[in-house]
Amino acid sequence: MRLEEKITIKNPQGLHARPAALLAQIANKYDVLVQLKKGKTVVDGKSIMGILMLEATKGSKITLIVEGDSAQEAFAEIKELLENEDPDK
Amino acid sequence: MKTQINKVLEGIPASPGIAIGTAFLFGREDFVIYRRRISEKAVPNEIARFEEALIRTRQELKELQASLSNKGAASSKIFDAHLLLLEDRMLIEDVIKELKEKKFCVEYIFSQVIKKYIDAFSQMGDSYIRERTADVSDVGKRVLKHLLGQRRNQISLEEPSIIVAHDLSPSDTATMSRTNLLGFITDIGGKTSHTAIIAKSLEIPAVVGLQIATRVIKNGDLLIVDGNEGKVILNPDTKTLRHYQREKDISIVEARQLEDMLRDLPAETMDGRRVTVAANIEFPSEVDSVIKHGAEGIGLFRTEFLYMGREDLPSEEEQFEVYKKVAEKVAPNPLIIRTLDIGGDKFLSQIDTPEEMHSFLGWRAIRFCLARPDIFKVQLRAILRASVFGNIKLMFPMISCIDELRDAKKILSDVKRELSRKKIGFNKEIEIGAMIEVPSAAITSDLLAREVDFFSIGTNDLVQYTLAVDRANEKVAYLYRPTHIGILRLIRMTIENAHKNNIWVGMCGEMASELPLVILLLGLGLDEFSAPPISVQKIKYIIRNISYEEAQRVAEEAFNKNSADEVEAFLLDKAEALLRRCHGEKVCDFGDLKKYKI
Numbered sequence: 054m055r056l057e058e059k060i061t062i063k064n065p066q067g068l069h070a071r072p073a074a075l076l077a078q079i080a081n082k083y084d085v086l087v088q089l090k091k092g093k094t095v096v097d098g099k100s101i102m103g104i105l106m107l108e109a110t111k112g113s114k115i116t117l118i119v120e121g122d123s124a125q126e127a128f129a130e131i132k133e134l135l136e137n138e139d140p141d142k
Numbered sequence: 143m144k145t146q147i148n149k150v151l152e153g154i155p156a157s158p159g160i161a162i163g164t165a166f167l168f169g170r171e172d173f174v175i176y177r178r179r180i181s182e183k184a185v186p187n188e189i190a191r192f193e194e195a196l197i198r199t200r201q202e203l204k205e206l207q208a209s210l211s212n213k214g215a216a217s218s219k220i221f222d223a224h225l226l227l228l229e230d231r232m233l234i235e236d237v238i239k240e241l242k243e244k245k246f247c248v249e250y251i252f253s254q255v256i257k258k259y260i261d262a263f264s265q266m267g268d269s270y271i272r273e274r275t276a277d278v279s280d281v282g283k284r285v286l287k288h289l290l291g292q293r294r295n296q297i298s299l300e301e302p303s304i305i306v307a308h309d310l311s312p313s314d315t316a317t318m319s320r321t322n323l324l325g326f327i328t329d330i331g332g333k334t335s336h337t338a339i340i341a342k343s344l345e346i347p348a349v350v351g352l353q354i355a356t357r358v359i360k361n362g363d364l365l366i367v368d369g370n371e372g373k374v375i376l377n378p379d380t381k382t383l384r385h386y387q388r389e390k391d392i393s394i395v396e397a398r399q400l401e402d403m404l405r406d407l408p409a410e411t412m413d414g415r416r417v418t419v420a421a422n423i424e425f426p427s428e429v430d431s432v433i434k435h436g437a438e439g440i441g442l443f444r445t446e447f448l449y450m451g452r453e454d455l456p457s458e459e460e461q462f463e464v465y466k467k468v469a470e471k472v473a474p475n476p477l478i479i480r481t482l483d484i485g486g487d488k489f490l491s492q493i494d495t496p497e498e499m500h501s502f503l504g505w506r507a508i509r510f511c512l513a514r515p516d517i518f519k520v521q522l523r524a525i526l527r528a529s530v531f532g533n534i535k536l537m538f539p540m541i542s543c544i545d546e547l548r549d550a551k552k553i554l555s556d557v558k559r560e561l562s563r564k565k566i567g568f569n570k571e572i573e574i575g576a577m578i579e580v581p582s583a584a585i586t587s588d589l590l591a592r593e594v595d596f597f598s599i600g601t602n603d604l605v606q607y608t609l610a611v612d613r614a615n616e617k618v619a620y621l622y623r624p625t626h627i628g629i630l631r632l633i634r635m636t637i638e639n640a641h642k643n644n645i646w647v648g649m650c651g652e653m654a655s656e657l658p659l660v661i662l663l664l665g666l667g668l669d670e671f672s673a674p675p676i677s678v679q680k681i682k683y684i685i686r687n688i689s690y691e692e693a694q695r696v697a698e699e700a701f702n703k704n705s706a707d708e709v710e711a712f713l714l715d716k717a718e719a720l721l722r723r724c725h726g727e728k729v730c731d732f733g734d735l736k737k738y739k740i
Contacts (some may be wrong), residue, residue, distance in 0.1 A: 069270050074226055081231075100232030102259055105274065108266050 054124040059116050063138045067110035077101045079130050085121030147377050153352035154332060155372035157341035160390040161304055161325035165363040168307035178247040181528025188241055188248040195288035200228055227281045249289045269332060275506040278313035289490050299323060304365050308356050310337045325367040327374050329355050385566035404679045405436035415690035419681050422650055424470040425465055429471045431675040441474030441672020442650035445482055455517060462522035479525050483507045483539040507540035512549050522557045529569035537575035537598050542582050549594050579603035585631040591643035599636055601651025623706035624653045637667050648672055658713035660684045665697030685719055687724050
C-alpha cells in the first residue's frame with residue numbers, strides 16, 4: 054500500500070530537535086518506507102539527519118509518503134505528529 | 143608580533159561572572175586523513191571497520207552519559223541526540239554507498255559525508271539547526287578517532303585557566319578536569335550552545351561568538367572574561383586588572399590568602415560570639431573541598447544524587463556506605479543529612495510521579511517520603527546505622543505543619559525500634575532537625591521548635607514560597623528578593639522561636655553565603671551558616687571582623703527599612719565599610735547581591 058499526502062507543519066518549532074527525533078523514532082518502529090518531500094528535496098523519514106536537512110519550519114508544506122504493509126498505521130501516527138500544535142510534543 | 147595591551151574582544155555573554163586567568167588554548171583536533179584507494183575486495187573489510195567504530199563510539203557515549211548522569215548533570219541528555227545521530231540510517235547508508243562507489247578508505251569517505259552534512263546544516267537559516275553542526279562534528283570526530291585508533295585525551299589544567307576554543311562540544315567539556323577551570327571563551331556559538339549550558343551548570347563565566355579568539359590569543363596570555371557584558375580583555379594593564387578585580391567578588395589570590403589564613407580559625411566575632419560555618423554538598427567527592435576550605439562540618443548533605451539517573455533504588459547498604467564515609471571524613475564535625483527531597487524540579491525515573499500543574503506545590507520532599515515509607519525507611523535505616531561512625535544529624539525537608547514532622551518522627555522511631563530489636567547499633571541521641579522553607583513552618587516555628595533539636599532555614603524555597611515567585615520564570619524573577627522585609631521577618635521570627643525553646647538554628651540557603659547578609663543574619667542570632675565550600679572563608683572573614691554587638695545594631699537598623707532595595711543598599715554600605723576597615727581599600731563590590739536586581 055502506498056499513501057501520499059501534502060501536510061502543513063503546525064508545530065511552532067518546525068521539524069527540529071525533538072519533533073525530528075520523534076518522527077525518526079516513529080518511522081523506525083514500522084516496517085515501511087517513509088519519505089518526506091519538500092520542494093525537490095526527498096529524504097528518508099527514518100533518518101534524523103534527513104529530516105533536519107528538510108529545514109521544515111512552521112507553516113511549510115511537505116509531502117509525506119509511506120509505503121508498505123502497515124502503511125496505514127504509520128501514516129496516521131506520523132501525520133498526527135506533523136500536525137501537532139503543541140511545542141512540547 | 144608585539145603584544146597588544148588591553149585588547150578588547152566583543153562576544154555574546156553566555157554565562158555570568160568575571161574570571162581572570164591565563165589562556166589555555168584548546169586545540170581543535172584535526173585529523174590527518176589520507177585519501178587511500180582500496181580494492182573491490184577490501185570493501186567488506188572497510189564496512190566491518192566502520193561498523194566496529196560505530197559500536198565502540200556508541201559504547202563510549204553510553205559510558206560518558208552514565209558518568210554524567212551520576213554526577214547529576216542535566217547535560218547528559220545531550221548525548222541522547224548524539225546516540226541518535228550515530229545510529230542514523232541516512233548517514234550510515236550514505237557512507238556504505240559512497241564506499242562501494244568511490245572505493246576510498248572508510249576514514250576518508252566518512253569524513254567527507256560528515257562534512258557534507260555540516261556544510262548543509264551550517265547554511266540553514268534556523269539557528270537551532272545551525273548549532274547542531276557541533277553535535278554532528280562531535281560525533282564524527284569520535285567515530286574517526288576509533289577508525290584511526292586514537293583515544294581522546296583528558297585535559298587537565300596545571301594552573302587556573304580560561305579555556306579558549308573554537309567551539310566546545312559536550313564530550314570536550316565532559317572529559318575536562320574541573321580543577322583550575324575558570325571560564326570558557328569560544329569563537330563561535332550562541333546563547334543556547336553547549337558551551338553556554340555547561341558553563342552555567344558549572345557556574346563559571348563564559349563568552350561565546352568572539353570570532354577571532356583562537357587566532358589572537360596565545361597560550362599563557364592573561365585574560366579577563368567578563369561574562370556579564372560579553373567581553374574578553376587580552377593582556378590587561380594594571381589599571382584594568384584592578385578594576386576587574388574589584389568587580390569580581392574576591393580575587394583568586396585573595397581567596398587563597400583567606401583560605402590559608404582562615405582555615406583553622408574559628409568563626410568567632412571580635413567580641414567572642416562563636417558560630418558555626420559549615421558547607422553544603424551534593425556529592426561525597428566534595429568532602430575534600432569542605433575540609434580544604436575550613437568548613438566546620440556539613441550543614442546540608444543533599445541525598446538526591448543517590449537516587450537520580452538510575453533504574454533501581456539505592457539499597458540500604460549502598461546508602462550506608464556513602465553516609466558512613468562522609469561522616470568519618472568530617473568527624474568530629476557534624477554531618478547533617480537531609481532526607482530525600484525529590485519533586486519540584488527533580489524527579490525519580492524509578493517512580494511514576496503524576497504530572498503536576500505546580501510541581502513545587504505538589505508531591506515532593508517529605509510529602510513523598512511519608513507516602514512511600516518503603517523508600518523512606520531504607521534511607522532512615524542507612525542514616526541511623528551510619529550514625530555510630532561520626533557526628534550525624536538528620537533533617538526533614540519541606541515541613542509545612544506539625545503533623546508532618548510528627549509522622550516523620552514516628553516512622554523514624556519505628557525504624558529505631560526495628561534496629562534495636564535486631565541489635566544493630568545506632569546513635570540513640572541522634573539530633574533531628576526540621577527545615578524551615580515553607581512560610582507556614584516559619585510562622586509556626588514556636589510549635590515546631592518543641593519537636594526538634596534544631597532548625598535549618600532553606601531560603602531558596604522560603605523566598606520562592608513567601609513571595610510567590612518562580613525564580614526560573616524570567617518575567618517574574620526580579621521579584622525574587624531575599625531581602626524582602628517579609629522574608630527578614632520570617633527569619634527573625636524563626637530564630638527567636640528557636641532560641642526561646644533552646645534549640646539552635648542554621649541556614650543552608652544561598653542567602654547564608656551573601657556577604658552583606660551575613661552581617662544581618664549574624665546580628666539576628668543565627669547559629670550556623672551553611673554555604674557552598676567556596677564561600678566558607680568569606681563568611682568566616684566577615685564574622686571574624688565584626689563584633690556581635692555591631693551586627694545586632696546593623697540588623698536592628700535594617701528592620702527599620704521599608705523595601706528590599708533600601709535593605710540592600712544599607713547592608714552593602716555596611717559590608718563595604720567593614721571591608722574597607724580591614725583592607726584600607728574596597729576589595730569587593732558584592733556582585734552576589736546585585737544579581738537579584740536582574
